[in-house]
Amino acid sequence: MNTILLAASQAGANFLSIGLLVIMFVIMYFFMIKPQKKEQQQKEIMLKELEVGDTVLITAGFYGTVIDIQEDLVIVEFGNNRNCRIPMQKQAISQVEKAKDSKK
Structure with missing residues (x-):
């Protein structure tokens, strides 16, 4: 009789531990x-x-203006002198600020 109760309590504990794992996965x-x-x-x-x-902010912390867009490359112009143009991957862009329309 004791072995039957012991086996039943172990089976209940196994179901409880599986249930807790499922709940933890759902929360994650x-x-x-x-x-x-x-x-x-x-x-x-x-x-x-x-x-x-x-205007874009790249992951390095620099602000620049997009000059040209290719498939995975973007050419960004930095600074006021307009001489610093650097090609970089699109994934390096962290934020985009849309250009303002000059028509308004």
Whole structure:
């Protein structure tokens, strides 16, 4: 009789530990994985909407203006003297500020 109760309590403990693991995975998904995917999608949309003339902030902390856009490369102009043009990957852009329309 004692062995039957012992086996039943061990089976209950196994189901409880599996349930806790499932709950921990669900919590991790909603607090870590889902926000990261959402941020990645927002960055992809931002890079798709990138246009010539937009002001960008690159990951190195420099602000510049987009001069030319190719597939994975962007040529960015830095500074006031207009002589510093650097090609870089689109992934190096962390923020985009749209160019203001001159028609208004």
